[in-house]
Amino acid sequence: MRGVRFFEFLTEEEREEFAEASEFVSFGAGEDIIEEGGAPDGLFVLTSGRVEVRKSLPGGRSRLLAEIDAADGRTVVGERGLLGESGASATVRAVGGVEAIKVPRAVFRRMVAEGRPGAFKLSYRIARTLARRLTRLDEEVARAIRELESRGETDVEAFRDRLITDWSV
Numbered sequence: 001m002r003g004v005r006f007f008e009f010l011t012e013e014e015r016e017e018f019a020e021a022s023e024f025v026s027f028g029a030g031e032d033i034i035e036e037g038g039a040p041d042g043l044f045v046l047t048s049g050r051v052e053v054r055k056s057l058p059g060g061r062s063r064l065l066a067e068i069d070a071a072d073g074r075t076v077v078g079e080r081g082l083l084g085e086s087g088a089s090a091t092v093r094a095v096g097g098v099e100a101i102k103v104p105r106a107v108f109r110r111m112v113a114e115g116r117p118g119a120f121k122l123s124y125r126i127a128r129t130l131a132r133r134l135t136r137l138d139e140e141v142a143r144a145i146r147e148l149e150s151r152g153e154t155d156v157e158a159f160r161d162r163l164i165t166d167w168s169v
Helices: 011-023 105-113 119-150 155-164
Strands: 025-026 032-034 044-048 050-057 062-069 076-077 091-094 097-105
Touching: 011 097, 011 105, 011 119, 076 119, 097 105, 105 119
Parallel strands: none
Antiparallel strands: 025 097, 032 091, 044 076, 044 097, 050 062, 050 091
């Protein structure tokens, strides 16, 4: 977990605790790491490879929200699944071979139940990350509404389409 910005606020001992509770996983090209709507499974620290984050759209289409390359630095996906009960909000798919460190949801939940400070710190970090995303989404919704109103559009379908096609991670 060393060198992963998402875990930088933890002490060395807390990072070691997460490292011991984690498991190495790998995925082949085209394999889903996280499936939209699927049950939360854990947090993944991408150590190598590249993934696409996609959101389903009406009519069986999907929108590319992000491309993440571990070569640009280790990064985290699936953090929302550690805290929430709802299904995944997007699909994360391996573009080529991907290797990751997985913090299983059950292990994280056990650490919280045991009162481990690192688990509470990570919960706080995840909550702050989600709050920032919600703020950005709020701003995008307001911008979409203003733009549609300036064009004289009041159609709910047009608003929905605009929001979905312009939404980003």
